[in-house]
Amino acid sequence: MSAVMNNPQLEVGSSGAPAAPVVSVQHLNKVYESKERRVEAIGDLSFEVRHGDFTCIVGPSGAGKTTLLKCLSGLLAPTRGTIRVNGHDVTSPPEEMAIVFQEYGRSLFPWKTVRENVELPLRERKVPKDQRRRMVDAALEAVALAGVGDSYPWQLSGGMQQRVAIARAVAYQPKVMVLDEPFAAVDAQTRADLEDLMLRLWSELDLTVIFVTHDIDEAVYLGQRVLVLSSSPTRVLDDVPIDIAGPRTQALTRVEPGFAELRTRVYQGIQAAKAKKVAA
Numbered sequence: 001m002s003a004v005m006n007n008p009q010l011e012v013g014s015s016g017a018p019a020a021p022v023v024s025v026q027h028l029n030k031v032y033e034s035k036e037r038r039v040e041a042i043g044d045l046s047f048e049v050r051h052g053d054f055t056c057i058v059g060p061s062g063a064g065k066t067t068l069l070k071c072l073s074g075l076l077a078p079t080r081g082t083i084r085v086n087g088h089d090v091t092s093p094p095e096e097m098a099i100v101f102q103e104y105g106r107s108l109f110p111w112k113t114v115r116e117n118v119e120l121p122l123r124e125r126k127v128p129k130d131q132r133r134r135m136v137d138a139a140l141e142a143v144a145l146a147g148v149g150d151s152y153p154w155q156l157s158g159g160m161q162q163r164v165a166i167a168r169a170v171a172y173q174p175k176v177m178v179l180d181e182p183f184a185a186v187d188a189q190t191r192a193d194l195e196d197l198m199l200r201l202w203s204e205l206d207l208t209v210i211f212v213t214h215d216i217d218e219a220v221y222l223g224q225r226v227l228v229l230s231s232s233p234t235r236v237l238d239d240v241p242i243d244i245a246g247p248r249t250q251a252l253t254r255v256e257p258g259f260a261e262l263r264t265r266v267y268q269g270i271q272a273a274k275a276k277k278v279a280a
């Protein structure tokens, strides 16, 4: 059983007021337009994420979660609205943001070793060789893969490959980590281990995390807050604070009465979103 400490709560500025949000999404709208069809994936979406928050995002299939993350990470331009990271408008991938996708098999290069895969973003940023080596060693150590740097991804299990992808994301010490259903393709036991790994990294590396998942239990277990999105055109249906005290542990947290209440609230939110879509 692993015990994971909670991150310090919201930072307070010198004036005593809450510090500026690390991520700010204001009136985001995204329409996909082609000759054949027009899809309004995101209607009007606004939320803020503060330093040190672990925010989980859930919503029905097709709610626009991946679209949101693509806009957040500068891979897709919004149709309307603004996205700011650390006070700067996002127009290309923000330097201080790392992204982890579900499909680790496609995000790792099979012809490169684990070390070379983790090193890649550091090379692109022209980090000097010695410093690069130290940063890769630290990242592999952080995800408990110190011994496999010279292996190739295909020689590792699915869970280990996803840890390599996470090591690559944390290697260049991002301030914000964005994850899109990162553990959907691994078995339940590995998933639980990866969840605890994420909580440990969040706590130890002082990360701000935005984590998209289909799994309600996972969202409540990991998050300090769960945003429930409507069906597209997407907006925020519910913003659920996860006030579970103390360290989170797989064995104990999920059987707390508070956990069951929170999961019910999130579940009902998603059901309401689906029902509205059917009615529409």
Ligand SMILES: Nc1ncnc2c1ncn2[C@@H]1O[C@H](COP(=O)(O)OP(=O)(O)OP(=O)(O)O)[C@@H](O)[C@H]1O
Binding pocket: 032, 033, 039, 040, 041, 059, 060, 061, 062, 063, 064, 065, 066, 067, 068, 232
């Ligand atoms: N490139 C695209 N061109 C046109 N429509 C798109 C495109 N990408 C997504 N969509 C549409 O936008 C809507 C939102 O899709 P998106 O993949 O963001 O949802 P999602 O919440 O991530 O879905 P899921 O939970 O099933 O992964 C859907 O109606 C989808 O069909």
